[in-house]
Amino acid sequence: MTDDEPVRVELYVRSLLAGQARSQQDEAIERLAALEDAGVIDESQLVIWGRQAPASPAEARTDAGVFARNRVTVFSEWASANGLSVEEQFQRRTVDSAISGETYRAVRFPVMTLAEYHGKDLTFVAPANGPETTYAVQDRLDTIEMESRPADRNGEFQPIEQAYAEPPHQLTLTDPEGVDVPEP
Numbered sequence: 001m002t003d004d005e006p007v008r009v010e011l012y013v014r015s016l017l018a019g020q021a022r023s024q025q026d027e028a029i030e031r032l033a034a035l036e037d038a039g040v041i042d043e044s045q046l047v048i049w050g051r052q053a054p055a056s057p058a059e060a061r062t063d064a065g066v067f068a069r070n071r072v073t074v075f076s077e078w079a080s081a082n083g084l085s086v087e088e089q090f091q092r093r094t095v096d097s098a099i100s101g102e103t104y105r106a107v108r109f110p111v112m113t114l115a116e117y118h119g120k121d122l123t124f125v126a127p128a129n130g131p132e133t134t135y136a137v138q139d140r141l142d143t144i145e146m147e148s149r150p151a152d153r154n155g156e157f158q159p160i161e162q163a164y165a166e167p168p169h170q171l172t173l174t175d176p177e178g179v180d181v182p183e184p
Contacts, residue, residue: 005119006042006165009035009144011137012113015048021111028112030154031141038164055092055105063168072107075125078160084128084135089113093168104147112137116144122163125180143151 011032013025032044053060062065072090079086089110096103114137116124126140130183 005121006073006123008043008045008117009041010045010047010115010117010167012047012049012109012115014109014111015050017111024113028114028137028141031145035141035144037046043106045167045172049109052064052093052106062176062184064171065166067165067171068109071115074122074160074163074165075113078122078125078163079128081160082128082157084130086125086128088129114140116140117164118159120162120164121159123159124157154177 008062009032013029014021017025025169029046031043032046036044037040047062049068053065055069057066057069057073058111060069069131072086075086076090091108093106093108094103095106110127114124114126115122124135124140126137
């Protein structure tokens with residue numbers, strides 16, 4: 001990892017939230033856009049996922065489900081390599097489906113998750129818990145805003161190399177340039 005690699009920050013948000021949780025998401029989205037506009041980060045991407053994903057990639061039935069489950073695994077690997085944990089945020093639980101009558105295991109997502117990449121290397125995940133501290137999304141955004149060089153932000157953490165994966169298009173929110181969108 002070198003200082004000249006592009007810095008990409010992905011913000012994963014749980015869909016269909018209201019109230020304070022939605023306000024926190026909106027604030028984080030605005031802060032990321034401002035960081036990108038100011039040139040502090042090279043790219044930001046908003047990834048919208050649901051409330052939960054299957055507990056194992058083998059149980060996922062869609063590309064989005066496989067992607068979401070794989071990201072949880074990579075985030076957990078990064079945390080473990082750095083003496084941290086994301087298990088409290090990505091809660092595993094048993095779900096009884098009222099529609100199908102099936103019982104299955106799922107991973108419930110936090111309100112939002114931040115993943116920071118330098119090139120293709122995963123260099124930070126929030127929220128994450130350590131023995132003496134918790135790293136929240138807002139705290140990480142504060143750190144990014146205060147530090148001018150990406151390398152300064154990650155001195156104490158080990159990256160997971162080649163961990164970047166492009167989210168499926170159905171999970172991303174893009175701003176299509178040059179496309180006329182009719183107003184409702």
